Amino acid sequence: MTTKSSKVLIPLLALPLMVGLVLLFQSFGAEKSNSSDDTPIEIAFNPNKTYTLAGESFDLTSFDVLERLEREVLVNAHWTSATTINMKRTGRYFKIMEEILEANGVPTDLKYLAVAESNLEMKASPAGAKGLWQFMSATGREFGLEVSSQVDERLHVEKSTQAFCDKILADKEKFGSWLTAIAAYNMGRGGMIKVLDRQGTANYFEMNLSDETMRYPFRIMAIKEIFEHPVEYGFILDDSDYYNPFDGLSKTIEVNASIPSLSDFAASYNMSYRELKILNPWLREHKLDVKPGKTYGIQVYK
16 A cells, blocks of 8 residues: 555656656757757849850849849758759759750750749740640740640650740840740740730830849849759759669650550550659540551650
8 A cells, every 4th residue: 555655655766767868869969969960051132143045144233133042042941842853853854955955056055044934844834835834835836846635745855945046046136145035934935915006115124114024134143043053952863863864764665656545555565554644644545546647656665
């Protein structure tokens, strides 16, 4: 039988042990919080660097240019999760893009425009733009992409990148500046022509545009800066962290006859229907009708 005095004595004896445990955990917490691994990296915009996009400089002696670029660098640097995922996706797509851009005489750093457009996702915008370069249907067709119920080449990496080159080169020739062409890509060629007529300048930095287009080339510049100097902005990725391109997994099968069932077609190459669609997001239906004389290149596992 336990007496009242023993009930009081046991908690008193346990008190020193409890105090010791509290002090131990406090000491451990203080040591951990002071460790270098947990010290947040201070991210600051450097106004003394030279910032260029497509070979065109951002003149930071202008307070307007400086403040607009600083905003985009800090916003994207602190948007940690999205920026990290976007960096990892570059491993899948950038090599393909760079080869096509370079072959067409387009500055290769315009690959960062695709990051700003789509976060390197094969997605559709609320307005109906699709793919890495976010083409509307009419624009995609204008620049040679097939857009139908079964095939949507806006979602084809190589073909849509070629269409981007054709469009941006046409706008560069029209407006005389890569940055102005980039702004026109965002707001539309017709809108840019009206701006030139009304504001009397072809210099992008002198234009007064919508907030989205005012920010657009600056955001691309900020993405380029962060992706090319990730450690300065607190992003530390190993080579193995980047997503692998599909070309190491797949080969191209030339198809010139209709495929009544894409799921059966996938199974014949030991693939699931989903795997086939991941490798070929431009295939929009469960079948593929091929017109006479037409050939499609479909990616399947090696």
